[in-house]
Amino acid sequence: MTVKKLIEKIEGEAELDFSLKNGSVEDVTINFGFYRGIEEIMISKAPRDALVITPRVCGICNHAHLMAAVQAIEHGYAGTGISVELTDKAKAIRDFTLACELIQNHVKWFYLTILPQLEHLTKEESKENHALKASYLSTTITKALAIFAGQWPHSSYAVPGGVTCDPTYVDVMQAQALVDETVRFFEQVMTGISFDAYEQIDSVAQMHEIKGDIGRLLYLLGHYDMAKRGQSHDRFMVLGETTGFVQGKSIATTIANVDVRYVEEQPQSGTTAKAVTYKKRQYEVGPLARAMVAKDPLIRSMHKRYKDSLLTRIFARMHEVAYLLRICQTLLKGLDLRQDSCTLEGHLLASDFEGIGMVEAARGSLIHKTVVKERCIENYEIIVPTQWNLSHGTQSEKGIAVEAMVGSQSMDEASFIFRAFDVCSVCTTQ
Amino acid sequence: MGMDKQESVKKLFTVQSAKVDTNRGDAYYEKLYAQCRARLDELKKLKPLNNRMDFTQSIEEAGLERRDFLKWASATTAMLMLPASFTPLVAEAAVMMNRLPVIWIELQDCAGNSEALLRSDGPQIDEIILDIISLEFHETLQAASGHQAEKQMDEAMEHFHGKYLLFVEGSIPLGMDGQYGTIGAKGETFVDHLKRAAEGAAAVVAVGSCATFGGIPAAAPNPTDAVGVMDVIKGKPLINIPACPANPSNMVGVILHYVLTGQVPELDSLLRPKFAFGYRIHDNCERRAHFDAGEYVEEWGDEGAKNNFCLYKVGCKGPMTFNNCSIIRYNEGVNWPIGVGRGCIGCSEPDFWDKYAYERPMANANIKAPTGGVEKTVDEFGLGLLTAAGIGIGIHAAASAIAGKKEDGGEA
Ligand code: SF4
Ligand code: SF4
Numbered sequence: 015m016t017v018k019k020l021i022e023k024i025e026g027e028a029e030l031d032f033s034l035k036n037g038s039v040e041d042v043t044i045n046f047g048f049y050r051g052i053e054e055i056m057i058s059k060a061p062r063d064a065l066v067i068t069p070r071v072c073g074i075c076n077h078a079h080l081m082a083a084v085q086a087i088e089h090g091y092a093g094t095g096i097s098v099e100l101t102d103k104a105k106a107i108r109d110f111t112l113a114c115e116l117i118q119n120h121v122k123w124f125y126l127t128i129l130p131q132l133e134h135l136t137k138e139e140s141k142e143n144h145a146l147k148a149s150y151l152s153t154t155i156t157k158a159l160a161i162f163a164g165q166w167p168h169s170s171y172a173v174p175g176g177v178t179c180d181p182t183y184v185d186v187m188q189a190q191a192l193v194d195e196t197v198r199f200f201e202q203v204m205t206g207i208s209f210d211a212y213e214q215i216d217s218v219a220q221m222h223e224i225k226g227d228i229g230r231l232l233y234l235l236g237h238y239d240m241a242k243r244g245q246s247h248d249r250f251m252v253l254g255e256t257t258g259f260v261q262g263k264s265i266a267t268t269i270a271n272v273d274v275r276y277v278e279e280q281p282q283s284g285t286t287a288k289a290v291t292y293k294k295r296q297y298e299v300g301p302l303a304r305a306m307v308a309k310d311p312l313i314r315s316m317h318k319r320y321k322d323s324l325l326t327r328i329f330a331r332m333h334e335v336a337y338l339l340r341i342c343q344t345l346l347k348g349l350d351l352r353q354d355s356c357t358l359e360g361h362l363l364a365s366d367f368e369g370i371g372m373v374e375a376a377r378g379s380l381i382h383k384t385v386v387k388e389r390c391i392e393n394y395e396i397i398v399p400t401q402w403n404l405s406h407g408t409q410s411e412k413g414i415a416v417e418a419m420v421g422s423q424s425m426d427e428a429s430f431i432f433r434a435f436d437v438c439s440v441c442t443t444q
Numbered sequence: 445m446g447m448d449k450q451e452s453v454k455k456l457f458t459v460q461s462a463k464v465d466t467n468r469g470d471a472y473y474e475k476l477y478a479q480c481r482a483r484l485d486e487l488k489k490l491k492p493l494n495n496r497m498d499f500t501q502s503i504e505e506a507g508l509e510r511r512d513f514l515k516w517a518s519a520t521t522a523m524l525m526l527p528a529s530f531t532p533l534v535a536e537a538a539v540m541m542n543r544l545p546v547i548w549i550e551l552q553d554c555a556g557n558s559e560a561l562l563r564s565d566g567p568q569i570d571e572i573i574l575d576i577i578s579l580e581f582h583e584t585l586q587a588a589s590g591h592q593a594e595k596q597m598d599e600a601m602e603h604f605h606g607k608y609l610l611f612v613e614g615s616i617p618l619g620m621d622g623q624y625g626t627i628g629a630k631g632e633t634f635v636d637h638l639k640r641a642a643e644g645a646a647a648v649v650a651v652g653s654c655a656t657f658g659g660i661p662a663a664a665p666n667p668t669d670a671v672g673v674m675d676v677i678k679g680k681p682l683i684n685i686p687a688c689p690a691n692p693s694n695m696v697g698v699i700l701h702y703v704l705t706g707q708v709p710e711l712d713s714l715l716r717p718k719f720a721f722g723y724r725i726h727d728n729c730e731r732r733a734h735f736d737a738g739e740y741v742e743e744w745g746d747e748g749a750k751n752n753f754c755l756y757k758v759g760c761k762g763p764m765t766f767n768n769c770s771i772i773r774y775n776e777g778v779n780w781p782i783g784v785g786r787g788c789i790g791c792s793e794p795d796f797w798d799k800y801a802y803e804r805p806m807a808n809a810n811i812k813a814p815t816g817g818v819e820k821t822v823d824e825f826g827l828g829l830l831t832a833a834g835i836g837i838g839i840h841a842a843a844s845a846i847a848g849k850k851e852d853g854g855e856a
Contacts, residue, residue: 354745
């Protein structure tokens with residue numbers, strides 16, 4: 015029996031076609047019906063127009079698109095012999111603003127999607143105003159972002175060679191205050207323990223110390239026996255390299271290097287989204303992948319017990335909030351404002367080049383590829399994280415999210431497993 | 445133009461561009477005041493919709509001081525271009541926002557405007573947005589999903605027929621019979637969805653450049669044949685709030701204005717409210733003194749950049765962009781693009797994605813005069829002339845002009 019189910023509230027919507035057998039999920043097809051044609055739009059535009067146009071692929075991870083776009087140009091310039099050396103300051107500012115975007119995404123997903131859906135699924139509805147918490151936190155941290163980037167969403171402040179802003183100490187202090195405010199929210203509302211105490215937790219055995227809303231999440235998943243559901247291929251991929259993230263792949267717990275040349279895109283029938291593989295195999299991207307590749311002790315400890323389950327996946331995303339907040343503090347503290355913001359001279363423009371930009375966006379590795387001929391874009395390719403996680407799969411193996419959903423006892427549970435990947439339809443299909 | 449080029453450019457860019465009437469005389473405002481008073485008294489008799497929270501209660505719960513709220517009210521009064529004596533009325537109207545049903549739909553979009561709204565302005569106005577505005581239906585923010593959500597929307601549309609404000613985010617793909625974007629279990633196309641939602645609306649508000657002018661999806665070659673709401677909906681009061689993303693203050697401003705006066709605010713020929721789009725970025729820009737002094741950033745990261753000089757030569761489109769970001773800024777007023785040394789990209793003007801984007805100085809940008817503008821000001825002002833005259837300032841070589849030419853060659 016096949017049943018169609020519509021998944022909404024994922025910045026657009028997706029349709030899941032479930033094949034059921036005796037009430038449990040046997041297979042799922044994921045379809046997105048949405049298309050704008052951003053890659054087509056890029057053709058014959060000026061290479062740097064990508065900095066303005068591609069962020070608008072997505073209202074949630076626009077900043078990651080900006081970073082991938084600017085890196086693609088810088089990479090391309092470098093290939094023609096123009097040296098593009100960013101100062102530590104410019105790099106730190108870019109990494110900081112990107113980290114802020116990830117934080118706001120994770121927290122909003124937690125409060126607007128995961129917690130309400132989980133409460134609904136377990137019929138343990140609370141009276142708390144989750145939306146307000148989401149909005150408070152994302153407002154605070156995107157203000158810190160806007161100090162450097164001018165606005166969020168849709169900033170274009172990163173340019174080849176650096177950033178356009180030239181912050182003062184007052185700006186940095188303001189940003190620090192906002193990050194500290196976010197940390198307080200994490201302590202008081204999300205975990206109920208001090209930030210330092212949280213960072214001390216490095217194994218499953220200590221996780222009971224976590225209270226607050228994340229504590230509630232852990233309780234609900236454990237109590238309703240969902241901790242081990244939603245396991246997939248246990249294969250992870252990280253392509254971007256910003257402060258805190260390590261490039262590489264992890265199969266179960268073995269880490270190895272990666273080469274972007276093995277990344278391939280294939281069209282799929284019945285949907286506007288394309289699938290991505292690495293050496294023809296399926297890989298999961300996102301916070302869980304990043305923690306696995308970076309050998310985060312707490313996530314590795316969870317993985318040992320629960321594998322790449324729903325619980326590990328959801329928790330890894332929340333854990334990354336703490337990880338990134340610490341990185342934000344360190345980056346701001348280390349800023350040397352005397353350094354240059356932008357080092358590339360404007361007249362150094364290559365007219366023919368090919369470049370690749372890879373960054374870690376909230377949902378995983380994001381790739382931009384640009385091919386420029388006679389100062390016009392000849393081809394532009396955008397590979398987004400959800401293409402990795404939500405593909406139909408190949409002949410030999412199911413896609414990551416599909417594999418995770420197979421075996422679920424109900425469509426509601428399967429949909430929840432699906433949402434745990436932090437699905438965004440506007441990016442997937444562009 | 446007999447004048448020296450430098451002189452003529454200066455004249456063009458320093459002349460007061462907009463003819464927004466901010467002082468219409470006492471008699472006018474007295475009459476308006478009386479009208480608003482009467483309307484608010486009427487609204488007061490209505491019950492808040494949908495069990496929305498009481499405003500006073502909710503600001504108290506949020507730990508906000510009345511003083512903060514009044515500060516916001518007086519700033520908003522100024523933004524709406526009303527005299528200060530209207531502040532108590534605006535404050536009252538804010539309280540009354542829970543009597544006005546709003547339905548929010550998302551079409552071919554990036555969700556950026558909803559995102560901006562979630563992060564809106566004022567004394568944690570997100571409270572006002574989420575608790576006070578009677579947001580009867582919002583495709584991303586609502587709790588229900590699937591069939592339940594569809595039912596909710598249908599019910600809201602029926603129940604508030606003729607009374608609700610319809611907010612639309614995202615453009616409408618007309619290509620392939622509308623199949624590039626569908627919604628709901630029945631696969632209704634965005635066009636049909638919009639038409640159905642607009643049918644019972646008191647007025648339609650298009651938010652963001654996608655919903656107003658087609659936006660990024662409409663960028664050449666416009667693969668999905670995307671258009672804005674005004675190309676689809678006819679015979680309804682329509683308000684455009686362009687910009688990418690649209691500024692939440694302007695969304696709240698439009699709602700407030702409607703609550704207060706029962707009317708749509710005064711619009712320009714592109715249907716943009718004059719209170720927000722009556723001035724150019726350039727008119728109120730913090731770097732304006734440097735423009736007038738002829739001090740420019742020549743390239744990113746140079747001495748001029750360190751000294752916050754004018755961004756004209758690195759492609760700032762502030763002189764031809766009508767919007768109020770230079771005054772209200774973004775993210776709770778923390779900053780705005782020009783504040784971080786990034787020129788304005790003209791995101792509230794039609795076609796910005798093809799004509800204004802990136803660092804082509806205007807002279808090279810191949811910008812066509814937008815159709816219309818604030819009254820006749822933009823037209824009179826003559827973008828063609830302005831572009832040509834801009835050459836006098838000296839051109840920063842940019843690769844982008846080529847892209848523009850190619851497009852134009854391809855256009856019919
Ligand atoms: S106008 Fe801008 S923010 Fe709004 S939907 Fe379009 S791209 Fe997104
Ligand atoms: S930065 Fe732009 S808006 Fe500001 S003064 Fe210069 S040209 Fe005008």
